[in-house]
Amino acid sequence: MLDKRKRSILQAIVDDYISTAEPIGSRTIARKHDLGVSPATIRNEMADLELLGYIEQLHTSSGRIPSAKGYRFYVDSLLAPTQMSDKEIALIKNWYQEKTRHVEEVFQETAKILSKITSNISLVLVPQVTQCAFKYLKFLPFDDCRAILVVVTDTGFVENKVIDIPTGLSFNDLQRIAEHINKRLSGLSFDNIELSILREIQNDMLINVDLFETAIGILKQALVVEKNERLYLGGTTQLLSQPEFKNIEKVKSFLDMLEEEHLLANILQNQKNDGVIVTIGDENKYSGIQDCSMVQATYRIDGQVVGTVAVLGPTRMDYGKVMSVLEFMHNHLGEVLRKYKV
Amino acid sequence: MLDKRKRSILQAIVDDYISTAEPIGSRTIARKHDLGVSPATIRNEMADLELLGYIEQLHTSSGRIPSAKGYRFYVDSLLAPTQMSDKEIALIKNWYQEKTRHVEEVFQETAKILSKITSNISLVLVPQVTQCAFKYLKFLPFDDCRAILVVVTDTGFVENKVIDIPTGLSFNDLQRIAEHINKRLSGLSFDNIELSILREIQNDMLINVDLFETAIGILKQALVVEKNERLYLGGTTQLLSQPEFKNIEKVKSFLDMLEEEHLLANILQNQKNDGVIVTIGDENKYSGIQDCSMVQATYRIDGQVVGTVAVLGPTRMDYGKVMSVLEFMHNHLGEVLRKYKV
DNA sequence: ATTAGCACTCTACAGAGCAGAGTGCTAACA
DNA sequence: TGTTAGCACTCTGCTCTGTAGAGTGCTAAT
Structure with missing residues (x-):
């Protein structure tokens, strides 16, 4: 453990270096911080601090700058916890x-x-949305061949995407699919929505595999989007x-x-x-x-x-x-x- | 109008300067571009080009760089229209x-x-969404005191926002308001949605002024969002x-x-x-x-x-x-x- | 244990000198 | 008359040098 004077000197070095970005010499410390000792004493202490690894020199005759270890000590032991004004x-x-x-x-x-x-x-x-729970999804009409898929989470995130309605499906079909999915998935976190559950839903619904894949694909896409950015x-x-x-x-x-x-x-x-x-x-x-x-x-x-x-x-x-x-x-x-x- | 040789020289200067970012001298041009004349001749031509304002010198003995006028001529008359590969x-x-x-x-x-x-x-x-036409808006349920407002444009932009349901309004009321607004505004460009029309709608509906203001406020907010970013x-x-x-x-x-x-x-x-x-x-x-x-x-x-x-x-x-x-x-x-x- | 003094080191800056690139002008040439 | 070679001149950028300033470590005195 560093003695009090070494701590003061280290603190002075770190403080000054943070504000000026210039290496700090013994004279500067003696001048700015009233430690009651001469630069020579400070020099000796600094030599010790350097040996201990708290400060470094860029070249023989430059002032000292804090090392990573020095900053670490400063953050852990010297920095008084401050609050914002x-x-x-x-x-x-x-x-x-x-x-x-x-x-x-x-x-x-x-x-x-x-x-x-x-x-x-x-x-x-x-x-990440995957940490939230799925609340519901809903299809909104757009035109004959497209619809808007809206996915809502319990935390109020809303994601939407314009999708092509798969050929052979009516808008009503989409609504039925949505209802079914909502019934089964509502309240689950996205992380927990596994393919196995999705398979179950598919079996329940007895609908064409292709169509179901499409619907799930859309849901996944919406999730991917949310993960980005x-x-x-x-x-x-x-x-x-x-x-x-x-x-x-x-x-x-x-x-x-x-x-x-x-x-x-x-x-x-x-x-x-x-x-x-x-x-x-x-x-x-x-x-x-x-x-x-x-x-x-x-x-x-x-x-x-x-x-x-x-x-x-x-x-x-x-x-x-x-x-x-x-x-x-x-x-x-x-x-x-x-x-x-x- | 510049004669052919001057054009070649100007082109050489602009091309070289674009690729090297260094001022170009007469010797460099003579060396790189086979114009069939000596640097001295090029020097004379360059003096002319400078007088005409197509090129500039940074200091007495530097090479020349194109002026804005030079670039303009280059873009308008010298640059062969190229296509991407x-x-x-x-x-x-x-x-x-x-x-x-x-x-x-x-x-x-x-x-x-x-x-x-x-x-x-x-x-x-x-x-800008204001150039698109409003298609419809819809409220989706969220919880007892909040709902999700979704605004859809004819170009497929979808904007959503979680809103507080104004006190005194039920979710059904919101849906009625939405229906009414959609009936009147659908197909209008956002630029053309003026306050006057909104007032009309308000009269039609005979609903409480405050509630209506709230609904319109929400719509406007959605528009503002779309304008940002x-x-x-x-x-x-x-x-x-x-x-x-x-x-x-x-x-x-x-x-x-x-x-x-x-x-x-x-x-x-x-x-x-x-x-x-x-x-x-x-x-x-x-x-x-x-x-x-x-x-x-x-x-x-x-x-x-x-x-x-x-x-x-x-x-x-x-x-x-x-x-x-x-x-x-x-x-x-x-x-x-x-x-x-x- | 602390300090003053001293020799030493390193950086940053300014000035000198020089090579290189470029110019404009002049006179000679085709 | 247009083109060119030659020359004196200019400006930049580089290197070298010297100096001032800041800082150090060591030693000897307090």
């Missing part, structure tokens, strides 16, 4: 009120809010403001990486604990972001975890601020979704 | 087939295709590959500008002619893109222009390629939309 909270609530009418907009605006406040990239993982990204342009992305090549490869949406979605999905989690540098499993840090938080509807929000940025990020914002989202995003959507 | 066309068609299931995806993938092929930013302006952007990261955006500040201000979506949407909407249009440099009205060029093209469904696609990039863009791709979209996007959507 009432003013900021009011601002966010107002933002939601003004800009969101649709569910999708809540996710999108959440991504915008997060990136705006933290000046970093934000990710919002949308609840379930990750909202925000603030990719914020990158350009960060000094670590002065190099345009770096920006490019990073943005290309971001387009591999499913990878990011996987990372977010794998969060086990409920709450705010910080992953620093090479603690990240996914190599594309090993020189970045990610702070993520789950959010819940009716007490159940349905999705994750996250902020991704250079390891040199304002952990205090980012964590407080995500803490807020962790506690309140469910409420917002509830209020605006369903 | 069969291979490319097959590639695009295949892309649509694999990646698009939903209408929205057609727009999104169109943006991706355009930016990928042209290495520039692409814009896809989605048909009608511009798809693609390939913003392509910018970073262009040498004119080496400067990171430039990239940043440009991306910020792009976020003002409505401005871009306006530019695209104002296209009067049906077909492919090229706007070079300061021919652009909107100052944010006056050092860029934009190539835009309308697309049609059933012969009627419903939207615009465009490619935006530095004036130094491959006009031949961009124009051929947009020509293709002009002719075929309607088909694709028709095939995949309705």
Whole structure:
């Protein structure tokens, strides 16, 4: 365990580096932070800290910057848990009120809010429909050869698709099929709708196999659609403001990486604990972001975890601020979704 | 009118500059293009071309680059109209087939295709629902206090929203309201649905003013939703590959500008002619893109222009390629939309 | 244990010098 | 008269050099 002075010095280094992005020297610390000791003493302490692996040097005569281990210690032991100010909270609530009418907009605006406040990239993982329960589906008339299929979940997600009516089927047939399916599937989560159940329904109905396949195909298609586009990204342009992305090549490869949406979605999905989690540098499993840090938080509807929000940025990020914002989202995003959507 | 040799030289300059992004000197032209004259002669011709305003010099001893006027002449008189190769066309068609299931995806993938092929930013302006005709609306049950409103247009757009059932109204009341509205509005374009008609309906129905206001409010809300998000952007990261955006500040201000979506949407909407249009440099009205060029093209469904696609990039863009791709979209996007959507 | 002093190291920046590419002008040539 | 070779000139971009500034580690004194 570090003694008090070492902790103060480490804290000074991390704080300063986060705000200036410049390596910190012993004189700077002595000047800015009143530790009551001379730069020389600080130098000795810094040499110790470097030996212990908490800070690093870019070259022999440069100041020190925090290592991943240093950030980790800072986040775990030095950072006083802060809350967002009432003013900021009011601002966010107002933002939601003004800009969101649709569910999708809540996710999108959440991504915008997060990136705006933290000046970093934000990710919002949308609840997967497969975790919701099927409520009913319904066919609406469109014209002689087409109909509109509407699928409704218990959480109020509504998905629709214009479909061709299979030849040989009347609109009434479709309605009968819908009724049957609804009777059997209503209340089941999409994850639990297995082919076996669908087969049963088919037997019950004694209808032509082909027609049934078509109907199920349509249902599946609607589900596929819902699965897509379930990750909202925000603030990719914020990158350009960060000094670590002065190099345009770096920006490019990073943005290309971001387009591999499913990878990011996987990372977010794998969060086990409920709450705010910080992953620093090479603690990240996914190599594309090993020189970045990610702070993520789950959010819940009716007490159940349905999705994750996250902020991704250079390891040199304002952990205090980012964590407080995500803490807020962790506690309140469910409420917002509830209020605006369903 | 320029004589043949001047035209060849101008063409050489534009072609080379488009592919290398470097100013072109007289020797380079003599070497690469077999014009049968010495660099000195070319120098004289270039001096003339500069005087006439077709080319420019960055500093006294640099090579020449095309001016806006030069590009204009190139596009109008030097560029042989090219068509996309069969291979490319097959590639695009295949892309649509694999990646698009939903209408929205057609727009999104169109943006991706355009930016990928042209290495520039692409814009896809989605048909506004207000140009379509209202077909019908329908309420679907959700729970005791909420219902789902579905609005259907004649082109197959379906919009839905979960709404609170106004207190005092039963689900049956909603259905009666829907029937009435459908009877009166079906077939009208959204642009033509004026408040006056809505008032008439209200009188017909002899229902409580408040309730009616609520119903109309809901309808309007659905329309507002449809109006949003009608511009798809693609390939913003392509910018970073262009040498004119080496400067990171430039990239940043440009991306910020792009976020003002409505401005871009306006530019695209104002296209009067049906077909492919090229706007070079300061021919652009909107100052944010006056050092860029934009190539835009309308697309049609059933012969009627419903939207615009465009490619935006530095004036130094491959006009031949961009124009051929947009020509293709002009002719075929309607088909694709028709095939995949309705 | 702390600190002042000192020699040393590394970066960032500015200026000098040079090679390379390009130009305009002039005079010679077909 | 149109074309060309030759030449002096200009501007950029690169490398090299020197210097100021910040920072370090070590040593010896407090």
